[in-house]
Amino acid sequence: MKFTDLNPKREIGAHSLLVELGEFRLLVDGGMSPKDLGLAALPDYTRIPPNSIDLILVTHCHLDHIGSLPCIHRDQPAARVLMTPASAEILPVMLHNSHTVMLRQRDELEVAEYPLFSRSEVDAIADDLFPMDYGKTREFIKGNDRLRITFFPAGHVMGAASVLIEHRGKKHFFTGDILFRRQHTLEGAQIPAMRVDTLVMETTRGTAEHAPGFTYEGELGELFGAVGATLRRGGSCLLPVFALGRMQEMVTLVMEARRQRILPKNFPIYCSGLGLAVVDVFDRIFRSRRRYGLDFHAPDPITIAAMRQDLSLPLAPKGEPTFRRQILTALGVRPLPFSRLSPGRDFREPSLFITSSGMLVENTPAYQVASCLLPHARNLVAFTGFCDDDTPGGDLLARDRGDSFAFDALDFQTTIGADVRRFDASGHADREDLVEMARQLGPTDIILSHGDMDARAWFLQALPPVLPGARILNPEPQETYAV
Ligand SMILES: [Zn+2]
Ligand SMILES: [Zn+2]
Known part of the structure; x- marks a missing residue:
């Protein structure tokens, strides 16, 4: 296999991998960096000749994985775009929203090249998708060559898939973004126990270290305890989250926390538009759960500690994961009142805001809400997922109360008056779980991707002891490697 990471920087950024296997040329994902603007946010597609890609595999619908698909699809109109049926439902919603955001950024931030794609280019992809159910192997033939592709549930977010590619007797496994722990709204990843030759793995949480005694349920208890205390003292809370997946999960957790009286009974909850649009898609998917593969069970899946967590603890899901639009009605969730958002102006009524972006990227709903809440001591800003150091969220987390903070856009x-805290409720696997996964898959080559340099550095020292003899590659961007 020849492998090229098209992400121009060794970080989360714009995920896109070029994979060459015999006659076949494939792309895994076509993302857009959430923290860069304009053409700088794209993977390096410049060296991919037009009409040279056979298949584009989409692991899931976060924008760092699909945000530039219309740009590459434009040059590769004959490429088949493969994804799960659930991702096929979600993809147009995410890309149309991205188009709207780019139009706004063109005006507000003067990014002349925006939008990078048109609405009809989004529709062209949506009309041309090749849905692949979990666990159903499909064979593709080109000339005298053939390869087999199988998707497995990756947890993480609705529709997410890990990908197994079999070619000339070799197995190549791509994790995509992966989470082994079960969520309220989704089962954890299911990877079959098998030996693979190549493992391409995400490394998002390589620097995330748990304190002794850490449990996910305990962390959620702390989070909602802090939210409850803030609301009861008359303050408001902002939970910056990704609109796809984490927002719906958080709303479900709020419902549970209110039922358990960790949160007060009545307070307004606001969510942003994209998160609410995704709610409608989730509702549709859960109503035909079998059709979307939610009942899929991998034969003989590998077992990782996180999969065996005690699910009876507070705030943990009971029964099978689910989500319903009615939860929003029951909670009285409202769309964000943009007209009332004015930097520095606090909210009179204690409120909870569950809005994107999770990293407080400029001019997103969460960024605007933060500008209202941050100056005032009674409020709370609680981060729960990954936050790149170079985003406003990362910048804010690096500062202390009393420091000054600039909302440049x-x-x-302002001076930071509010309580700013980080809770560990990520949608990505713990690093120890990824190492255990690698040990069980027993590859001869491991390729690190989709993580910051210091996150990859942790895996570079943690993997060799459990996989002696395996080659571990931290690829240079845009360099081609043969494995
Ligand atoms: Zn993701
Ligand atoms: Zn990602």
Whole structure:
């Protein structure tokens, strides 16, 4: 296999991998960096000749994995775009929203090249998708060559898949973004126990270290305890989250926390537009759960500690994962009142905001809400997922109460009065779980991707003791490697 990481930087960024196997040329994902603007946010597609890609495999619908698909699809109109049926439902919603955001950024931030694609280019992909059910192997033939592709549930987010590619007797496994722990709204990853030759793995949480005694349920208890205390003292809370997946999971957790009286009974909850649009898609998917592979069970899956967690603890899911639009009605969730958002102006009524972006990227709903809440001591801003150091969220987390903080895109500077905290409720696997997965898959080559340099550095020292003899590659961007 020849492998090229098209992400121009060794970080989360714009995920896209070029994979060459015999006659076949494949792309795994076509993302867009959440923290860069314009053409700088794209993977390096410049060296891919037009009409040279046979298959584009989409692991899931976060924008760092699909945000530039219309750009590459434009040059590769004959490429088959493969994804799960659930991802096929979600993809147009995410890309149309991205188009709207780019139009706004063109005006507000003067990014002349925006939008990078048109609405009809989004529709062209949506009309041309090749849905692949979990666990159903499909064979593709080109000339005298053939390869087999199988998707497995990757947890993480609705529709997410890990990908097994079999070619000339070799097995190549791509994790995509993966989570082994079960969520309220989704089962954990299911990877069959088998030996693979190549493992391409995400490394998002390589620097995330748990304190002794850490449990996910305990962390959620802390989070909602802090949210409850803030609301009861008359403050408001902002939970910056990704609109796809984490927002719906958080809303479900709020429902549970309110039922358990960790949160007060009545307070307004606001969510942003994209998160609410995704709610409708989730509702549709859960109503035909079998059709979307939610009942899939991998034969003989590998077992990882996180999969065996005690599910009876507070705030943990009971029964099978589910989500219903009615939860929003029951909670009285409202769309974000943009007209009432003015930097520095606090909310009179204690409120909870569950809005994107999770990293407080400029001019997103969460960024605007943060500009209202941050100056005031009674409020709480609680991060729960990955936050890149170079985003406003990462910047804010690196500062202390009393420091000054600039909302550059709003031309607003303030002293940090609110409580700013980080809770570990990520949608990505713990690093120890990834190492255990690698041990069980027993590859001869491991390729690290989709993580910051220091996150990859942890895997570079943690993997060799459990996989002696395996080659571990931390690829240079845009360099081609033969494995
Ligand atoms: Zn993701
Ligand atoms: Zn990702």
